[in-house]
Structure formats: C-alpha cells, structure tokens
Amino acid sequence: MAQFLDNFLEQDKENIAPLYGKADVEFVKGEGSYLFDTKGNKFLDFVAGIAVNALGYQNAGIKQAVIDQLNHFNHISNLFPNYPQIELAKALREVTGFDKVFFCNSGTEANEGCIKMARKYFNRKGETNRQKIITFVNSFHGRTYAALSATGQPALREGFGNMPGDFVHVAWNDVAALKAEVNADTCAIMFESLAAEGGVMTLSKEMVETINSLQKEFGCLVIVDEVQAGTGRLGTFLGFEKYGLKPDLVSMAKGIGGGLPLGVVLMRQAIADQLKAGDHGTTFGGNPLACAAGLSVVKQVCATGFLDNVKARSEQLKAGLKALVAKYSFAKEVRGDGLILGIALDESMPVGNVVAAARNEKLMVLSAKGNVLRMLPPLNVSEAECNEALAKLDVALAMANK
Ligand SMILES: Cc1ncc(COP(=O)(O)O)c(C=O)c1O
Known part of the structure; x- marks a missing residue:
C-alpha cells in the first residue's frame, strides 16, 4: 500500500505531540543504505534511524525471521x-x-534495568550504603527518570521535578574527578563505551585503566551503556571489548533489534544470583518478534568478515573526514571510532547548517552535542557508499560555507 499524505510535516504537527524538531522530508521506503521520498528522491542514509538500522532497510534475514515468528505467535x-x-x-x-x-x-529501559539491578545486588548483599552511581557530564542514558538522572545533561531534567537521587556526574575522561568520587559507598560507575550524543567522544586509555582499577579497589560495579555503540558498531560486538573494560552489567538497544524495539541487559552470574522473580519486569520486553529479529542481527553481525567490513569502512571514512577537516577551516577535528564518526565544527559554522546542506545533497547525517556533525551508517555499508557519502559531504560543507 502506498504511504502517501498531502503534507507529512503539517499532518505531523496536527497529530503528534510537539516533542521533536522534524525535518521537512517525506520518506516512504528504505532499501539497503538508501531512503526514498514521495517524489522519488534517493537519499544515502547515514543516520540509520539513529544507529537502529544496523543492517539497513529491507534486510532479508530480519524480514524472514519476523515473518516466521508471526506464523507462530x-x-x-x-x-x-x-x-x-x-x-x-x-x-x-x-x-x-x-x-x-x-x-x-528500549535503551532507557535497559539502563533503568541496569541501575535497578546494581542497587538490588548490593541491597540483597546487605550493603545498603552503596547507592551512589557515578556517570559523566554530557552523557546520554535515556529519558525515563533514573536514566535521565544518570544522564549528564541538566537541561534535559529541567521542569520535570525531583529526580531519583545519588547520581553524580564527573567530566568525561577526567581521571582525577572520578577518583575523587569513588569510594566504599559507590554502587556503580556507569558510562557509554563511546559518548555518542554528548559529542562523539572516545574514552582515554588512562580513563579505562582508572575505571578498571577503581572497580577492583572499591568493589563497585561497572555498567557500560552499549545502546548506541554496541551490536558491532565499533568493530567489536560490544564497544567495551575494544578498550579492555570488564563491566558487570551492560545495556543494549538500538541496533540489536535491527529496527524492532528491543532492549537488553547483560549481567554476570553474581548479580543474577541476587535477583528473585518479581523484582523487575515488563510486559513487552523480549517480545518474540523483536527477539526473532535480534537473533537474525546477532547471526549476521557475528558472521565471518562482517566486523572486518565495519573496521575497513571506519578507516575509509576516517581518512575521508580527515581530508575534509584539512580542506575546510571551520572543521576542527575528526571524532569517534568504528561507525560512530563525526567532525567537530567551530562556532562559525552551526552544525544544523551542514546537516541541512547535506540533506540538499541527498545525504542524511545528524548532529551531536558541542557542534559536532555525526554519521551513523548501517554496519553493512559498502565502500562505494562511503565514497559517495564523503563526496556529498564535501559539496555540503562547501555549500554551507557560502
Ligand atoms: C547511549 C544511549 N543510551 C541510551 C539511549 C536511550 O535509548 P532509547 O531512546 O531507546 O530509550 C540512547 C539513545 O539515543 C543512547 O544513545
């Protein structure tokens, strides 16, 4: 059935709560790494549903898995x-x-789950003093209350009343600040393996070593939020593997469902041992259609050679982005890792202008905090598509600079 409306944006405004700033574009179909609008325009999609469409659109394996499951329940x-x-x-x-x-x-639910399980773990062990959870400035963990309290962006909490307490935020990669906060009352250190929304920021080696040693010294838990960086996006199945962290709890969402709503909490046995039926739960969580899609995603991402493509495309894009940074004076540096990549721009070039210029060139990209341009292609993106994206971005940067 054709999905056509007179004017998508007007009808969206009329019917949908005004919680998002939406682009004036009318997408009706996706295929691989491309989206098509009502006028037949073809866009190269380096947003991928904000890192959700790990395998692009119309992935045969996901489609078949969902159809097969629909035939059961x-x-x-x-x-x-x-x-x-x-x-x-x-x-x-x-x-x-x-x-x-x-x-x-979802991601926020996966993080709520991690937070609840971390606190319950210590509570059941009789360590009720361990409430404090340390997270990072500019982190993003979700919009429900505990995940929002964990999120290091105070503006997102404004006007929403009292937040769950005992969340402390320290500056990203500030080893001294983290050391000053962690003690015998610490429940957990919680962070993204790559801070994507907050500005496409990677963890320093020193920070990784510090987290590992604080975990050992104080017996606090380490929670890694792999919602955006997980499911192969950094070239390893989970992002933390690349950096040598040893989390006790991990949250996943976005890519793991391949476009269906699926969140995951991974936990060590010691934590599971402290949980009882009824401690936590959800009606839809682990919905069979979403899990069938998730299984197809895991099989494909873990297939021989798949993650090699992620790494190769990452190197290709990084080199191309570096060349663009050298060419445009308002582009400061390349940020990120794997297939969460970006360019930090100076204040003379608002990132929104580049996102809009890229859309004019039929390339979809997005922004991150701190005036950073962000790219999240599907993980099975091809070499030719990456070259196309770089060429389009070059034109977009030139047009935005006019
Ligand atoms: C790192 C991270 N954690 C959590 C979330 C929240 O996920 P969701 O929007 O599925 O609740 C996001 C969403 O952007 C995210 O990037």
Missing part, C-alpha cells in the same frame, strides 16, 4: 518461556561471555 507475555527469547539469550551469552540476559524494549 507475536506475543505470549513473560509468564511463559519461548523459543526466540531463549535462542537470542543463548546467542548473546555465547558472543559476549555474560551469564544472564534480561530483555526490555
């Missing part, structure tokens, strides 16, 4: 064990080495 609740959940949990355990899996629907 679409939902039966968490009162009954079911095949897609169990198979996905087994695959995740095998590829990550974690011991138990909790399924939910």
Whole structure:
C-alpha cells in the first residue's frame, strides 16, 4: 500500500505531540543504505534511524525471521518461556561471555534495568550504603527518570521535578574527578563505551585503566551503556571489548533489534544470583518478534568478515573526514571510532547548517552535542557508499560555507 499524505510535516504537527524538531522530508521506503521520498528522491542514509538500522532497510534475514515468528505467535507475555527469547539469550551469552540476559524494549529501559539491578545486588548483599552511581557530564542514558538522572545533561531534567537521587556526574575522561568520587559507598560507575550524543567522544586509555582499577579497589560495579555503540558498531560486538573494560552489567538497544524495539541487559552470574522473580519486569520486553529479529542481527553481525567490513569502512571514512577537516577551516577535528564518526565544527559554522546542506545533497547525517556533525551508517555499508557519502559531504560543507 502506498504511504502517501498531502503534507507529512503539517499532518505531523496536527497529530503528534510537539516533542521533536522534524525535518521537512517525506520518506516512504528504505532499501539497503538508501531512503526514498514521495517524489522519488534517493537519499544515502547515514543516520540509520539513529544507529537502529544496523543492517539497513529491507534486510532479508530480519524480514524472514519476523515473518516466521508471526506464523507462530507475536506475543505470549513473560509468564511463559519461548523459543526466540531463549535462542537470542543463548546467542548473546555465547558472543559476549555474560551469564544472564534480561530483555526490555528500549535503551532507557535497559539502563533503568541496569541501575535497578546494581542497587538490588548490593541491597540483597546487605550493603545498603552503596547507592551512589557515578556517570559523566554530557552523557546520554535515556529519558525515563533514573536514566535521565544518570544522564549528564541538566537541561534535559529541567521542569520535570525531583529526580531519583545519588547520581553524580564527573567530566568525561577526567581521571582525577572520578577518583575523587569513588569510594566504599559507590554502587556503580556507569558510562557509554563511546559518548555518542554528548559529542562523539572516545574514552582515554588512562580513563579505562582508572575505571578498571577503581572497580577492583572499591568493589563497585561497572555498567557500560552499549545502546548506541554496541551490536558491532565499533568493530567489536560490544564497544567495551575494544578498550579492555570488564563491566558487570551492560545495556543494549538500538541496533540489536535491527529496527524492532528491543532492549537488553547483560549481567554476570553474581548479580543474577541476587535477583528473585518479581523484582523487575515488563510486559513487552523480549517480545518474540523483536527477539526473532535480534537473533537474525546477532547471526549476521557475528558472521565471518562482517566486523572486518565495519573496521575497513571506519578507516575509509576516517581518512575521508580527515581530508575534509584539512580542506575546510571551520572543521576542527575528526571524532569517534568504528561507525560512530563525526567532525567537530567551530562556532562559525552551526552544525544544523551542514546537516541541512547535506540533506540538499541527498545525504542524511545528524548532529551531536558541542557542534559536532555525526554519521551513523548501517554496519553493512559498502565502500562505494562511503565514497559517495564523503563526496556529498564535501559539496555540503562547501555549500554551507557560502
Ligand atoms: C547511549 C544511549 N543510551 C541510551 C539511549 C536511550 O535509548 P532509547 O531512546 O531507546 O530509550 C540512547 C539513545 O539515543 C543512547 O544513545
């Protein structure tokens, strides 16, 4: 069925709560790394649903997995064990080495789950003093109350009343500030393996070493938010593997569902041992359709050579972005890792102007905090598509500079 409306943006404004600034573009179909609008324009999509469409649009494996599952059942609740959940949990355990899996629907829920499980773990062990969770300035962990409290962006909390307490934010990569906060009352240190929304910032080697040693010294938990950086996006299945961290709890979402709403908490056995039926739960979490899609994603991302493509495309894009930084004086530096890449711009060039200019060139990119241009291509993006993106971005930067 054709998905046509007279004017998408006007009808969106009329019907949808005004919580997003939406672009005036009318997409009706996706195919691989491309999106098509009502006029037949073809856009190269380096937004990928904000890192959700890990395998692009119309991925045959995901489609087939969902159709197969629809022929069994679409939902039966968490009162009954079911095949897609169990198979996905087994695959995740095998590829990550974690011991138990909790399924939910989104990134914020996965982080809520991690936070609740971390506090419950210490509570059941009788260490009720361990409440404090340390996160980072400009981090993003989600919009529900605890995840919002964890998020290091005070503006997002404004006007929403009292927040869950005992969250402390320290500056990204500020080793001294972190050391000053962690003590025997610390429940957890929580952070993204790559701070994507906050400005495409990578962890320093010194910070990784500090987190590892504080975890050992004080017995606090380490929670890594892999919602955006996980599922292969940094060239390893989970981002932290690349940096040598040893988290106790991990949150996943976005790419793991391949476009279906799926969130995941991975935990060590010691944490699972402290949990009881009824401690936490969700109606939709681990929905069989989403888990069937997730299993297809895991199989494809873990197939031989897949992550090599992520690494090769990352190097290709980094080199291309470096050349653009050398060419345009308002472009300061290349940021990021894997396929979360960006360019930090100086104040003379608002990132929104570049995003709009890129859209004119039929390239979809997005921004991150701190005037940073961000690119999140699908993980199976091709060499030719990366060259196309770089050429389009070159024109967009020139046009934005006029
Ligand atoms: C690192 C990170 N954590 C959590 C979230 C929240 O995920 P969701 O929007 O699915 O709740 C996001 C979303 O952008 C994210 O990038």
